[in-house]
Amino acid sequence: MSGAVASVEVWRFPLDLPAPEVERLxxxxxxxxxxxxxxxxxxxxRRRFAVSHARTRLVLGERLGVPPALVRLRFGPNGKPFPDGGTGxxxxHFSLSHSGDLAVLALCEGREVGxxxxxxxxxxxAVRFAARWFPPDESAWVAGGEEPDRVHRCLRLWTRKEACVKAAxxxxxxxxxxxxxxxxxxxxVHGPxxxxxxxxxxxLPAGPAHVGAVALCDARPFRVRDRTAAGSADPGRG
Structure with a gap:
């Protein structure tokens, strides 16, 4: 198994649900x-928080074999959550991010993920932000884009960086x-x-209105499995 390529499961969840659905979740x-x-x-x-965290619990509950409401979490020094308790x-490891009315959840077995x-x-x-925070070659790349593309370039770099930080x-x-x-x-990516x-x-493909990235700790390759179409268990149904 040491030579196997890691698999990262990724879900995308819409957060603009009607109030009754939000309360049920x-x-x-x-x-x-x-x-x-x-x-x-x-x-x-409040709506976005409820939906994104409830959907995360649904996925974790499936993997751990427990009801989603009983999934226990522990937290690292900077607040990163980890599943706690139960066999295996x-x-x-998992990571959740949401922006606007879209949430993305990444789940991996055996490697830290962000x-x-x-x-x-x-x-x-985008140009001013990149010039202040990014290395010179990256800020120049942002500034060198056409006006509609500069924000996308900046967010492409931003999401890559934040995915690494969240994995760590x-x-x-x-x-x-x-x-x-x-x-x-x-x-x-090697840290300074x-x-x-x-x-x-x-x-990560995230649709026309969003930009996304996923990262795993260490230099080994991985593949992404898009689980959005497959969905997850849903409380109170079936």
Missing amino acids: AGVLDARERKRRAGLRDPVH AGRW VDVEEVRPERD GGRLVRGLGLPVGTGPQPRV PGFPGTWTVAD
Whole structure:
């Protein structure tokens, strides 16, 4: 099995569901998640939080063989969640990201995983942001694009960096200087001094309104399995 190529399962979830569906899904949240949801003032943010975290529990429950409401999570120093308890729970790693009305969940057995998705908003000043935070070759690549493409280029680099940081369980501010490159993916990324690590990162198709990327720790290759069409277990049905 040591020579097997790792598989990353990826789900994309729409978050713009009607209120009754949102409340039905929210029934699988645990006490910590319910408290966090209640603390969100914006009803849109409450909806998105409930759907994305409930869908994550549905997938994890399937993998761990427990009801989604009983999935237990533990958290790393910077808040990265891990499945806790149950036979084989420690083998599974997952990462959740949402932006606008889209959530993306990545799940991998045996390797730390990070995923990021960002909504494309043309009003962003991509050139100024890249010049401030990215290495010179990357910021030049962003600035060299045509005006409609600059935001996409900036988000392409941003999501690659954040996917690596989330795989490492770190903070994004430490990863903005990661040299993720401007060429095709997948790519092996080596962390600079102060943020050691090696990640393999690949871009994810996320539709016309979003940009996404997924990363696994270490330099071994992996393949992405799109599970969106397959769906997942749904509470209260069947």
